[in-house]
Amino acid sequence: MKAFLLHRDRDVDWAADPPPETPDTVRDLGLDTLLEAMSDDDAFLRDVALRVLTRPLTGPQEIVYRQRVLRDCVEHTDTAVELYNLAVETIAAEHHIWPSFLRTPESVLSRSVTAMEMFTGALRKLRAIRDAHAEEFRSPGMTAFFRMLEAELDDAWFETVDSHLRQLRFKSGVMVSATLGRGCVGTGYVLREPHPGPGWRDRITRNVSPSYTYRLPDRDETGARALSELRDRGVDLAADALARSCDHILSFFTMLRRELGFYVACVKAYEKLTGKGEPVCFPEPLPPGRPVTVCRGLYDPCLSLRREGRVVGNDIDAADADGVGLVVVTGANEGGKSTFLRAVGLAQLMAQAGMFVAAGAFRADVRTAVFTHCRREEDAEMVSGKFDEELARMAAVADRITPGGMVLFNESFAATNEREGSQVARQIVRALLDCGVKVVLVTHLYDLAHGLRERHADDALFLRAERREDGTRTFRLTPGVPRPTSHGEDLYARVFGVPAP
Amino acid sequence: MSSPSVLFADPRDAAAVADGVAEPACFADLNLDQVVAALTAGREEYDLAPFFRHRLRTVDAVAHRHEVFRDLEDHAVAAGVDAFARRMRDVRRRVRRAGELRHPHQRDSWFLTAVEEYGTAVRGLVRVLDGARPRSAGLRAVHEHVTGYARSGAFTGLLRDAEDVGRGLASVRYCLTITGGRVKVSRYEGEADYGERVLAAFEKFKQTEGEGHLVGFGDHVAMNHVEEAVLDRVALLFPEVFDALEAFAGRHAAFLDEEVARFDREVQFYVAWREFTGRIAASGLSFCYPEVSDRSKRIGGREVFDLALADKLVESGTRVVPNDFHLEGPERVLVVSGPNQGGKTTFARTFGQLHHLAALGCPVPGTGARLFLCDRVFTHFERGENLRDLSGKLQDDLVRVRDILDHATADSVIVMNEVFTSTTLRDAVVLGTRVLERIIALDALCVCVTFVDELASLSGSTVSMVSTVVPDDPATRTFRVVRRPADGLSYALAIADKYGLTYERLVARIAGRAGVAGTGDDDERTEEGVAS
Structure with a gap:
């Protein structure tokens, strides 16, 4: 029994660790804020959200499959949450059924019977939720899920379970079969279901198979122990079967909790953003091949979630960004360059997780993976060591990235002088582009930006952080060629309270 | 036949x-006791x-x-x-x-x-x-x-x-039905596996392969009386099977x-040897079938090594250094001198081991060997534990040497390691010469490790071998012992220096730690140390 809410035809590999670049991605994109919004500090939901976000889907159809489930969940939040809570509560209830201190077949069986009774109750509830709400849902994912519940959790199944729970009390004794092992010691014990007893006619005609019975002498305590061990061999098998069955049901609820959990987490973030009037949209995923990044009102959801009001969004027109594999952002310091870079990265990740995107509209081709490479501010004084560290991180990215990937650079390779840094960066960027990797690059290295402009006048998009005549920033980016100076003086002026030049 | x-x-x-x-008395000195212990470990029953x-x-x-x-x-x-x-x-x-x-x-x-x-x-x-x-x-x-x-x-x-x-x-299949204090034993008649039926009802929920929950039962050999009672009843259900079993045991005791x-x-002699040496060979060392003779004392070995040491070093992942030797014509005695810790004792042991192992009919450590089938291997190694006073020890040494010479024959192999260290150099020269002369007269094969260079050139029967160090870096030991005249140079000081144990460095280290300079007495010892 599979829920198949995240993929049409398969499970998510929850056991797989997030890819090794995950800590860098989380840090560079400020993903923690989003995860917090999705989880409300629930460690489980945070983990689910992170795992799904860091395993991007690479097919537009897969993405749309999830988008439709998510739409359903946004529209019928109560039912989605009710299903999710049922899974959470069932799992918690199972954890509260303590195993006995003494682990014997009898105690394992007893615990399993209790657990199984609890589970069947939960499964009846699950069935009831389906009966009440299935018709409200429209997405292929949710309708298939409810159909599966209807088919598998029918009355006949519940009756079978009840009859097993009755029989497992072993009112008429425990029957096991065995063969003779080495030394004639009984071995290969198998729990058996006795044939129905012989009828009266068989009894009269003595048409019953021969048997010999051993009766324990009174007060034979050693014998009683030995006999109960023999009995336990049978009970052990029953206990094992039922305990494993409980595990199966537990694993079903665990799977359900994860898959529903992702959508519940998405709804949480969705409601927070829309609650403050921010636009959100379901993006249009394009098949891999031709690089595209088109957006309207694209903003950094994490920045917005941390602030009171709304934040500034950016537009990239189709005319500028169709077929463009390189986006270079230059311009004023603190002019929104890094924010834009994070917005692009988050949008790509969220889109490929099947989520909504923080924008009025977003259209992009799917990428195999998203990597980040950002300047790290610590130990700035150890310049040579820092450049070394940057290159080491780049090497780690290079170890992992494949054609069709995406790399976001933020002020990379600036830990050396401009000429050297530019030279290294140019070579890296050129190699990435030639390998079909999409590159978004924020830099104040004029030498680098200028060089890229010379080489990619037609197939790259150059954006500049806006600066008004009076020196104030709009945090809005506009197309524009790199200019030789940054606006550090502005910043200096603001910080030191000196008028701008 | x-x-x-x-x-x-x-x-x-x-x-x-x-x-x-x-x-054999030589086993402890040659570390052959360790070799045999390793060979026989786990094979005690043989x-x-x-x-x-x-x-x-x-x-x-x-x-x-x-x-x-x-x-x-x-x-x-x-x-x-x-x-x-x-x-x-x-x-x-x-x-x-x-x-x-x-x-x-x-x-x-x-x-x-x-x-x-x-x-x-x-x-x-x-x-x-x-x-x-x-x-x-x-x-x-x-x-x-x-x-x-x-x-x-x-x-x-x-x-x-x-x-x-x-x-x-094997054909016996039976059922036990346990109710209260009774167990009914019957033939198995196709009753269904109930555990499987339970599992089948819940199998559909399974997401991944889980673990079992069997409490499990230890397999024991002896039965308790309930199991015996069950077995007796099984025997009643299948009388012909058990009658045949009883008859079989009686007939074929x-x-x-x-x-x-x-x-x-x-x-197992062969199996043990192969297993033991195989371990060592896997580390890149070779074994060979020696050419053995009960007459010719023209002997030699190529890349031979100490088996006990090699076994120990294999465990620690390092490799023993092999050596070559040969005796031609009238040559009977290998006199080994040179720097300490340069592999002299190991070489002497190797020589003794080879002669014992060859007489076992085993492949021996090395890439080639020609060995003499001796009647006995005698060893004289310094006994640290017998250190009473110097004269007592010298006497002890001499008694043991005499004992060897009393029993050794022309067909014997004698291994002497650092004899007469407990006396003055003059004594050592005199005593060493005497003993070697007697061995030469005996015509026995001998290897003699000594600090007395003079012994190396005693007669045409003696051959000098020297332990060596790397020429560029005297502090590095090679453990290689080569055939060449004794040069009288001691590298012990160089090796001490490498470990920071020369007088000056040791004083500097200790003084540096303690912050105290050496005394006048120490200065005098410095000169002694340099002179010696």
Whole structure:
């Protein structure tokens, strides 16, 4: 029994660790804020959200499959949450059924019977939720899920379970079969279901198979122990079967909790953003091949979630960004360059997780993976060591990235002088582009930006952080060629309270 | 014809071993006790130590074993012998177990499994030898014997009986129904597996393969009285099966063939040696079949090494340094001098080990060797624990040397390590010369480790060998001992320097730690230290 809410035809590999670049991605994109919004500090939901976000889907159809489930969940939040809570509560209830201190077949069986009774109750509830709400849902994912519940959790199944729970009390004794092992010691014990007893006619005609019975002498305590061990061999098998069955049901609820959990987490973030009037949209995923990044009102959801009001969004027109594999952002310091870079990265990740995107509209081709490479501010004084560290991180990215990937650079390779840094960066960027990797690059290295402009006048998009005549920033980016100076003086002026030049 | 032995060409050797062999006195000094301990570890039941102590005295007896070793180089033969040995161990274990049990059905059943395993062992051995066509006289004789034995009525009848009885027991399937204080024993009549039915009802929820929850029960050999009562009733349900079992055990009590048992023990000599040396060879060292002679004292070895040391070093992942030596014409005595910790003692041990191992008929450590079949190996190593006072120790040394010279013959090998260190240099020269002269007169083979360079050029019978260091870096020891005149240079100081243990450095370190300068007394010792 599979829920198949995240993929049409398969499970998510929850056991797989997030890819090794995950800590860098989380840090560079400020993903923690989003995860917090999705989880409300629930460690489980945070983990689910992170795992799904860091395993991007690479097919537009897969993405749309999830988008439709998510739409359903946004529209019928109560039912989605009710299903999710049922899974959470069932799992918690199972954890509260303590195993006995003494682990014997009898105690394992007893615990399993209790657990199984609890589970069947939960499964009846699950069935009831389906009966009440299935018709409200429209997405292929949710309708298939409810159909599966209807088919598998029918009355006949519940009756079978009840009859097993009755029989497992072993009112008429425990029957096991065995063969003779080495030394004639009984071995290969198998729990058996006795044939129905012989009828009266068989009894009269003595048409019953021969048997010999051993009766324990009174007060034979050693014998009683030995006999109960023999009995336990049978009970052990029953206990094992039922305990494993409980595990199966537990694993079903665990799977359900994860898959529903992702959508519940998405709804949480969705409601927070829309609650403050921010636009959100379901993006249009394009098949891999031709690089595209088109957006309207694209903003950094994490920045917005941390602030009171709304934040500034950016537009990239189709005319500028169709077929463009390189986006270079230059311009004023603190002019929104890094924010834009994070917005692009988050949008790509969220889109490929099947989520909504923080924008009025977003259209992009799917990428195999998203990597980040950002300047790290610590130990700035150890310049040579820092450049070394940057290159080491780049090497780690290079170890992992494949054609069709995406790399976001933020002020990379600036830990050396401009000429050297530019030279290294140019070579890296050129190699990435030639390998079909999409590159978004924020830099104040004029030498680098200028060089890229010379080489990619037609197939790259150059954006500049806006600066008004009076020196104030709009945090809005506009197309524009790199200019030789940054606006550090502005910043200096603001910080030191000196008028701008 | 005497009974076939894979180990002894000469029945007199076999008889000598059967009488028991005490550990040769040289074993401790040569670390051969460690080697034998390693060889016999885990094989105590075979009592192999006597085989590794008794030296063969004829070239034929040695060749007999070399041939067997060569046959065993065939992987199929070695694997077949291993399998045979494993099964025979199992046979003995099962017979032992049967003897420990009190319930007759149980006892007989264990006995039956012992016989079954024995049949597998013998048939497997015949098959391996058929396929391998051994060339050694030892294995050919064994092959001939077991082939005949496997065809004999005694053996085939034994196995046929065992098979019949075993088939009967395997067919027994019964059911136990336990209710309160009663257990009903009946034949199994197709009752359904209930555990499977329970699982089937819930299988559909399974997401991943989970773990089992069996509490589990230890497998025990002996039965309690309830199990015995059950077994008695099973026997009542299947009387013909158990009657046959009882009859079988009565009929075949003495099933083990004496020669098969003998081969099982003796072949372990080879198996143990191969396993032990195989471990060392895997680290890149070589073993070779030595050319042995009971007459010629023209001996030599190429890339030979100390087996005990090599075994230890393999464990720590390092490799022993091999050495070469040779004695030609009138040469009889190797005098080894040179820097300490340069491998002199190891070389002397190697020399002694080689001569013992060669007389066992074993491949020896090295890429090539020509060795003399000696009557005894005598050793004289310094005994640290006997340190009473210097004169007492010197006397002790001399007594031991005299004892050796009293017993040594022209066919003996003598290994002397750092004799007469407990006296003045003058004494050491005099005593050393005297002793060596007597050994030379005896015409025995000898290796003598000494700090007395003069001994190296005593006569035409002595050959000088020197432990060496790397020329560019005197502090690095090579452990290589080479044939060349003693140069009288000591590298001990250089080695001490490497470890920061020369006087100046040690003082500097200790003084640096303590912050105290050396005293006048120390300065005097400095000069002594430099002078010596």
